[in-house]
Amino acid sequence: MRTANYRRRFFTGFLTISFLWGAFPASNLRAESPDEIQKKRTALMKKINKSMRLIRVYAGKGQMKDLAGAASEVSKLIDRIPESSPKGSAFGPKSRIKPEVWEDFDRYKKLTEKASAAARSLAKVGRAGDGAVLFSSFSSLAKACGACHKPFRKKKKKSE
Numbered sequence: 001m002r003t004a005n006y007r008r009r010f011f012t013g014f015l016t017i018s019f020l021w022g023a024f025p026a027s028n029l030r031a032e033s034p035d036e037i038q039k040k041r042t043a044l045m046k047k048i049n050k051s052m053r054l055i056r057v058y059a060g061k062g063q064m065k066d067l068a069g070a071a072s073e074v075s076k077l078i079d080r081i082p083e084s085s086p087k088g089s090a091f092g093p094k095s096r097i098k099p100e101v102w103e104d105f106d107r108y109k110k111l112t113e114k115a116s117a118a119a120r121s122l123a124k125v126g127r128a129g130d131g132a133v134l135f136s137s138f139s140s141l142a143k144a145c146g147a148c149h150k151p152f153r154k155k156k157k158k159s160e
């Protein structure tokens with residue numbers, strides 16, 4: 001049948017494209033500008049913050065499964081922080097990343113891992129539906145955000 005043939009060709013074509021795409025991701029084809037990296041990092045942090053707000057909403061409603069989902073989303077987003085912070089990528093007047101990040105990138109990565117682990121344990125608490133430790137688990141995660149912001153994020157300007 002012509003349609004079946006067409007479908008098969010489409011499918012192999014698709015596979016080839018995905019293979020090439022995987023082998024040469026966009027970031028290798030074209031270097032991103034600090035401006036683009038900066039925008040992406042801010043967007044990533046905003047996404048993290050949005051999921052944290054969702055977690056608070058779910059906690060209030062006792063929706064533990066949804067809470068678990070949002071917490072594991074947070075951990076995956078957190079994992080992307082170091083790759084979103086290449087050297088010298090502080091750009092523009094709104095950027096708040098401190099240059100100290102690139103003087104001690106190991107510490108930055110360790111703080112990322114800690115925060116990600118805290119988000120994963122919150123997800124576990126959610127899956128178990130363990131309301132008794134929910135608050136302490138959530139605050140450990142919030143503290144882990146602060147543990148990185150304190151040394152590595154500039155204070156907000158008063159005019160903002």
Ligand code: HEC
Nearest residue numbers: 042045048049052095096097108111112115145148152153
């Ligand atoms: C390993 C370090 C690190 C961790 C962990 C981290 N952040 Fe951040 N965060 C930063 C840095 C650096 C900036 C400043 C980024 C910039 O301006 O380029 C930032 C910026 C932000 C911003 C401001 C975004 C804007 O609008 O400019 C928010 C909100 C935020 N983080 C939320 C969070 C939350 C919530 C968590 C924890 C769930 C978290 N972050 C965990 C390093 C971290």
